[in-house]
Amino acid sequence: MMKYNLTTVVTEFLFSGFPQFEDGGLLFFILLLVIYMFIVIGNLTVVFAVRMDSRLHNPMYNFISIFSFLEIWYTTATIPNMLSNLISKHRTISMTGCLLQMYFFHSLGNSEGILLTAMAIDRYIAICNPLHYSTIMTPQLCAQLSAGSCIFGFLVLLPETAWISTLPFCGPNQIHQIFCDFEPVLRLACTDTSMIVIEDVIHAVAIIFSALIIIISYVRIITVIMRIPSVEGRRKAFSTCAAHVGVFLMFYGSVSLIYLRFSATFPPILDKAFALIFVVLSPFFNPIIYSLRNKDMKIAIKKLLCFKMFTASAG
16 A cells, blocks of 8 residues: 555555465465366367367357367466465555456456357257258358457456546455455445445346346257157257256356355355355366267367377377
């Protein structure tokens, strides 16, 4: 902090959520580091497997590879800073750093949510309108949906982040969380905190709206699948959607724990645990789900690993 016109002006924030992990700080550090490494390596494997196998060059796998790529940066926005705070006594972050962390974390999360919606629509067309799938989901439309998800995800958070950057912070600077998030930061602003309610409503409406689109799509998909006379046909159709449904449930389930609880309060340690789940759950299980539940992906990953081993031995 610094003194300015006899008023304390906050220039950095202090994370107060980490002392609860101090007893096992090193253990938590090692565990979180291993999880982060797995997230990066696992999702990169999915990205390269899709890019290097020509059989996977279609809209569904293109969306999966982009989603995996976003997952890497989604966790990178918060976990490295968490790792530093677990082993450091100076658990601070600058005002600019906090705003950037919030912006990139939520922009990447928004992009993933929109991309999951595009993936649900893709599966809907593939199963409910298969004869026209290739003419509807063209490479151009696939590229537009992918790019549009990222562009919109980043643009929609700009006004909110810019607004927060103009708020006066002149009192307490302790963020009662393990990373910078909208509500904990807004509670520190030296202004009317009723704006937090507006923020909660905006986030809740956006989450519920996108989740409803996905749910409606999959309800319709399941209805169509159940009409398929062949057992093998139903099994194959379900298998192509099971991975997407799993990722959707984990992503929106963890989001709901944080942003759809409204006035409900939890003990501090449980609150931090929910935040950690929100950050790592979907990125951690994403490569597992897509590699274990998908035969084509397993083959592509094996080819990728064999190629790496061959190039390493040749070198």
